[in-house]
Amino acid sequence: MPSKHEIRAAFDREGIVVYQAYSSAIAGPAVAAQRFVEPFSFGRMTWIKPSFLWLMHRSNWGSKSGQERTLAVTISRKGWEEALSKAVLTSYEPKAHRSREDWHRQFEDAEVHVQWDPERTLRGAASDHFSIQIGISRHLIRTFVDEWILKIEDLTPAVTKVHDLLRRGRADEAKRHVPTERVYPLPASIGRRFLMGPCHG
Structure with a gap:
């Protein structure tokens, strides 16, 4: 039986795609610079999510204030x-x-936080497995921005298209435009710390 705690993502040999939603004031400069720059805050935790549909649920397809622009951020697998x-x-x-x-004690000292939330379907219903969120603290955020980011793509037009298809009742067509995600092969030595693996299915 597959584990309910698996990382599902779009990835290749070099990188993995995570999603974030921001205002245009942050997203525009980030896409132009291909890294986060001010007014992005380097003094607070930033959350990255490899599930496209979870972020769509969170941002209500980019309709929430301050989350109008959806970014696909490719970071190195390393x-x-x-x-x-x-x-x-x-x-x-x-x-x-x-x-x-x-x-x-570990949580108070951690540079990175992890939490699991119910994955979401195309229409926003809770799924039977979980989606991972990674919170990168201010202590590690410069490394995230300066060393890990490989590419930043603005997915806002695609988000608008998929949401429009859904609203017009064309769910099958909308689904074809959703990024394909598959199970990420995280080393067991790391995964077991986050309830991943057969023993936690």
Whole structure:
């Protein structure tokens, strides 16, 4: 039985695509520079998500204030796995931590946070498996921006097209425009810390 905690993403040999939603004030300069620049905040945690449909649920297809532009950010697989190797779950899980106190101590010191949320279908319904979110803290954000990012693409036109097709009842056609995501082969030594693997299915 497949694990309910699997990373599903668009990726190739070099990079993995994660999604973020921003205002035009942040997204425009980022696409132009191919890296995040001011007014992007380097002093707060930024969350990256490899699930396109989860972000569509979160941003309501780009209709929420400050989330009008959808960016596909390709980061190196080396950076992605480095982030996860430094990460701690945002809540205590007996299967992943020796004790609540041990988790709290790790969480307070963590440069990266991880949480699982129900994956979403094309129409926003909760799925039977989970989607991962990665929170990169201000302590690591310069590394994320300066070393890990390979490419930033503005997906806003594609988001508008897919949402329009959905609203017109053309779900099958809309689905063909959704990025293809598959299970990412994360090393077991990293994955077991986040409830991944057969024992947590």
